[in-house]
Amino acid sequence: xxxxxxxxxxxxxxxxxxxxxxxxxxxxxxxxxxxxxxxxxxxxxxxxxxxxxxxxxxxxxxxxxxxxxxxxxxxxxxxxxxxxxxxxxxxxxxxxxxxxxxxxxxxxxxxxxxxxxxxxxxxxxxxxxxxxxxxxxxxxxxxxxxxxxxxxxxxxxxxxxxxxxxxxxxxxxxxxxxxxxxxxxxxxxxxxxxxxxxxxxxxxxxxxxxxxxxxxxxxxxxxxxxxxxxxxxxxxxxxxxxxxxxxxxxxxxxxxxxxxxxxxxxxxxxxxxxxxxxxxxxxxxxxxxxxxxxxxxxxxxxxxxxxxxxxxxxxxxxxxxxxxxxxxxxxxxxxxxxxxxxxxxxxxxxxxxxxxxxxxxxxxxxxxxxxxxxxxxxxxxxxxxxxxxxxxxxxxxxxxxxxxxxxxxxxxxxxxxxxxxxxxxxxxxxxxxxxxxx
Amino acid sequence: xxxxxxxxxxxxxxxxxxxxxxxxxxxxxxxxxxxxxxxxxxxxxxxxxxxxxxxxxxxxxxxxxxxxxxxxxxxxxxxxxxxxxxxxxxxxxxxxxxxxxxxxxxxxxxxxxxxxxxxxxxxxxxxxxxxxxxxxxxxxxxxxxxxxxxxxxxxxxxxxxxxxxxxxxxxxxxxxxxxxxxxxxxxxxxxxxxxxxxxxxxxxxxxxxxxxxxxxxxxxxxxxxxxxxxxxxxxxxxxxxxxxxxxxxxxxxxxxxxxxxxxxxxxxxxxxxxxxxxxxxxxxxxxxxxxxxxxxxxxxxxxxxxxxxxxxxxxxxxxxxxxxxxxxxxxxxxxxxxxxxxxxxxxxxxxxxxxxxxxxxxxxxxxxxxxxxxxxxxxxxxxxxxxxxxxxxxxxxxxxxxxxxxxxxxxxxxxxxxxxxxxxxxxxxxxxxxxxxxxxxxxxxxxxxxxxxxxxxxxxxxxxxxxxxx
Numbered sequence: 001x002x003x004x005x006x007x008x009x010x011x012x013x014x015x016x017x018x019x020x021x022x023x024x025x026x027x028x029x030x031x032x033x034x035x036x037x038x039x040x041x042x043x044x045x046x047x048x049x050x051x052x053x054x055x056x057x058x059x060x061x062x063x064x065x066x067x068x069x070x071x072x073x074x075x076x077x078x079x080x081x082x083x084x085x086x087x088x089x090x091x092x093x094x095x096x097x098x099x100x101x102x103x104x105x106x107x108x109x110x111x112x113x114x115x116x117x118x119x120x121x122x123x124x125x126x127x128x129x130x131x132x133x134x135x136x137x138x139x140x141x142x143x144x145x146x147x148x149x150x151x152x153x154x155x156x157x158x159x160x161x162x163x164x165x166x167x168x169x170x171x172x173x174x175x176x177x178x179x180x181x182x183x184x185x186x187x188x189x190x191x192x193x194x195x196x197x198x199x200x201x202x203x204x205x206x207x208x209x210x211x212x213x214x215x216x217x218x219x220x221x222x223x224x225x226x227x228x229x230x231x232x233x234x235x236x237x238x239x240x241x242x243x244x245x246x247x248x249x250x251x252x253x254x255x256x257x258x259x260x261x262x263x264x265x266x267x268x269x270x271x272x273x274x275x276x277x278x279x280x281x282x283x284x285x286x287x288x289x290x291x292x293x294x295x296x297x298x299x300x301x302x303x304x305x306x307x308x309x310x311x312x313x314x315x316x317x318x319x320x321x322x323x324x325x326x327x328x329x330x331x332x333x334x335x336x337x338x339x340x341x342x343x344x345x346x347x348x349x350x351x352x353x354x355x356x357x358x359x360x361x362x363x364x365x366x367x368x369x370x371x372x373x374x375x376x377x378x379x380x381x382x383x384x385x386x387x388x389x390x391x392x393x394x395x396x397x398x399x400x401x402x403x404x405x406x407x408x409x410x411x412x413x414x415x416x417x418x419x420x421x422x423x424x425x426x427x428x429x430x431x432x433x434x435x436x437x438x
Numbered sequence: 439x440x441x442x443x444x445x446x447x448x449x450x451x452x453x454x455x456x457x458x459x460x461x462x463x464x465x466x467x468x469x470x471x472x473x474x475x476x477x478x479x480x481x482x483x484x485x486x487x488x489x490x491x492x493x494x495x496x497x498x499x500x501x502x503x504x505x506x507x508x509x510x511x512x513x514x515x516x517x518x519x520x521x522x523x524x525x526x527x528x529x530x531x532x533x534x535x536x537x538x539x540x541x542x543x544x545x546x547x548x549x550x551x552x553x554x555x556x557x558x559x560x561x562x563x564x565x566x567x568x569x570x571x572x573x574x575x576x577x578x579x580x581x582x583x584x585x586x587x588x589x590x591x592x593x594x595x596x597x598x599x600x601x602x603x604x605x606x607x608x609x610x611x612x613x614x615x616x617x618x619x620x621x622x623x624x625x626x627x628x629x630x631x632x633x634x635x636x637x638x639x640x641x642x643x644x645x646x647x648x649x650x651x652x653x654x655x656x657x658x659x660x661x662x663x664x665x666x667x668x669x670x671x672x673x674x675x676x677x678x679x680x681x682x683x684x685x686x687x688x689x690x691x692x693x694x695x696x697x698x699x700x701x702x703x704x705x706x707x708x709x710x711x712x713x714x715x716x717x718x719x720x721x722x723x724x725x726x727x728x729x730x731x732x733x734x735x736x737x738x739x740x741x742x743x744x745x746x747x748x749x750x751x752x753x754x755x756x757x758x759x760x761x762x763x764x765x766x767x768x769x770x771x772x773x774x775x776x777x778x779x780x781x782x783x784x785x786x787x788x789x790x791x792x793x794x795x796x797x798x799x800x801x802x803x804x805x806x807x808x809x810x811x812x813x814x815x816x817x818x819x820x821x822x823x824x825x826x827x828x829x830x831x832x833x834x835x836x837x838x839x840x841x842x843x844x845x846x847x848x849x850x851x852x853x854x855x856x857x858x859x860x861x862x863x864x865x866x867x868x869x870x871x872x873x874x875x876x877x878x879x880x881x882x883x884x885x886x887x888x889x890x891x892x893x894x895x896x897x898x899x900x901x902x903x904x905x906x907x908x
Contacts, residue, residue: 051523056513073494076445083491094486095565149702190704190706225826230671230672259483260584366822368832369832378906379852380829380852380904382823399830399853399854434907437672
């Protein structure tokens with residue numbers, strides 16, 4: 001069982017009290033516990049079971065404008081005494097920084113709304129095994145599938161965030177995640193792909209057979225890939241890749257990248273950075289949302305932000321420290337976005353595929369090729385050649401490259417948005433990028 | 439050495455009894471105890487931005503029967519918690535009929551000292567160096583707009599208790615010092631990053647102003663990039679410099695030679711044992727026994743002493759890297775490659791220091807042999823798709839080669855190749871083998887572990903360069 005609020009609150013107030021006694025002028029503490037159970041299958045047989053019970057505490061102490069922090073997984077009072085003493089001692093010896101402080105009191109969340117993030121259902125291992133049996137038998141129907149590895153995870157977490165401004169709140173969350181990775185083989189090639197579903201509530205989880213079938217289909221269609229020549233071609237990003245481009249956008253507008261001057265979107269608020277039709281929202285109060293929350297990791301209330309309106313950048317993602325540095329108020333984005341998404345475009349998926357005589361549909365990228373200082377982008381890619389709206393043949397061992405500054409201006413979105421992850425995008429087409437192949 | 443039972447309500451012998459009782463009919467397994475102390479000090483934007491300390495304590499209890507692994511971990515080393523874990527393992531492995539394999543090789547060799555690097559330098563000394571780094575760099579070049587420097591120090595104590603009470607221990611120091619700079623000139627911004635590290639004290643890297651060479655290198659890379667032009671797109675010859683570019687080997691063949699993927703036959707290499715997978719003259723080893731290196735280990739996380747494992751000898755595939763589970767199922771022995779990020783994770787076969795050994799060509803010969811291609815000197819990271827064998831790595835410092843001469847610097851680009859075939863395209867192996875500076879972290883199944891790489895300069899006949907210039 002995950003630890004209750006009372007236990008976490010007791011630890012939190014003990015730490016805050018002790019920090020004060022040892023000379024901290026202000027402090028904040030997060031105590032969390034998560035209990036997670038995973039069952040893994042391989043080739044229709046039980047392969048692994050894993051249970052984890054994780055406790056954690058992190059404390060930040062301030063002495064005026066000096067700050068330091070500690071974290072530990074050992075919550076015994078003996079250990080906490082040593083660590084808090086060390087933390088306060090380190091704080092004393094750390095140079096001042098004028099922007100160090102707890103959040104402004106009036107920005108802290110006043111109420112904790114029930115966002116429906118906790119499902120009390122306990123899924124016994126037998127039931128997990130039952131789900132995986134169904135999943136794997138659907139995934140291995142096709143003879144070309146030579147290996148399946150699937151997993152079912154149940155996670156229950158609880159936390160308390162408290163600080164010396166009197167803030168003390170937290171709540172339970174849960175997640176149920178199923179995934180399947182399959183390997184397919186023919187005479188010419190061996191390929192791997194996956195499918196995944198994650199929900200706050202067990203009853204919302206994707207049907208096991210559906211999930212297994214998708215994983216297998218997505219894998220077998222990649223067999224016998226070709227390499228194409230180097231050229232400029234329109235690129236269509238599958239939703240699971242398009243969301244990554246949205247995440248990169250989020251990191252370029254984080255207040256830390258902006259205040260340090262290491263983002264190509266510095267000083268671009270109220271300027272047009274995307275094509276006209278693009279809107280980006282960050283909405284923290286979606287019921288059962290995978291990124292939903294009442295407040296950020298500093299306790300600051302998190303409201304919905306329309307980050308991009310008709311292509312124009314409207315907000316940065318601001319935390320207390322970098323906000324003070326930029327002379328802006330925190331908008332509750334310490335630790336990043338909540339439920340971030342592109343609003344739907346006005347063209348169907350089918351029409352998007354049909355919009356060019358030839359295009360490249362990308363289902364996977366590898367490598368860490370995004371540079372947020374310069375906007376340069378270059379990654380390895382796998383996908384399909386699309387001709388007249390049809391998938392012609394699979395493609396691999398190519399790279400796709402461009403610069404986000406131009407890429408953002410040439411985005412067309414389909415109208416097929418769904419909330420599968422915390423960050424979501426409809427299918428996305430970008431024109432003007434370069435493919436390097438043969 | 440850490441006494442994990444000192445402040446616990448369970449004695450060592452009680453814990454041993456629970457381990458022996460739980461594992462009696464299993465094929466393998468152990469109780470893994472870990473205590474890690476780590477610190478981070480970060481200077482950024484002219485200020486000490488972060489000083490933090492972490493103390494992490496916990497255990498992971500593993501039982502293996504045939505192919506099935508049951509694992510349970512917790513932060514509380516207590517009677518209750520260990521018993522609950524034992525029950526979890528037993529409920530997964532209901533009808534086990536194995537025989538516990540007590541055999542584990544022994545060695546007295548140690549590849550690093552039992553030190554706690556965090557305690558070896560005071561906070562004030564470390565802050566002083568970070569401030570000096572900042573001042574030194576900002577006074578060196580007017581175009582510097584941002585300097586970030588950080589220290590990471592760690593001491594990890596582990597104990598492995600096997601069925602029957604056998605205990606194996608290790609204390610592992612690890613440090614890292616990193617500098618990153620951003621330059622701005624005529625409205626253009628570029629950055630450069632460099633770092634050093636290993637399993638020893640900060641002093642080794644920081645005495646006598648050694649830190650200045652780290653700063654100079656980060657600044658040099660950023661300065662080169664300020665002058666860079668768009669990288670070419672397409673297949674061409676590639677010369678890789680010595681040292682860190684060996685992440686090519688790590689991605690192209692390293693991961694594909696890990697035992698688990700080959701037991702499951704999901705690696706592009708699984709049916710190539712004994713066959714030619716690289717050009718003649720290419721020898722690749724994975725070595726955990728080099729003193730004080732980031733990827734070195736006295737014992738792995740199952741207690742097996744590490745070794746130098748020959749993976750590819752003169753182009754022929756010789757060995758996979760194995761942990762105990764995959765070795766048993768493939769009827770071979772562990773190569774001391776069983777590693778985990780920490781007690782929260784199960785053991786997987788992983789790389790340590792992966793190295794291509796020297797040949798007899800010079801870098802000059804290689805450059806001269808290229809009409810049109812690129813010379814890649816410094817890299818970010820890489821990634822591989824084990825099954826298709828396709829791998830990438832991102833250059834952060836590269837130059838064009840035109841008619842046998844090094845030309846202008848080019849923008850960072852991703853290079854993509856095919857693991858099983860790319861090392862057959864190696865046409866020259868240099869005589870200048872070099873270790874990386876000690877900064878690598880390898881990710882697999884959500885677990886990061888410190889690793890090293892090394893190689894001489896090499897010439898690859900054909901790779902796809904992912905630039906934007908057609």
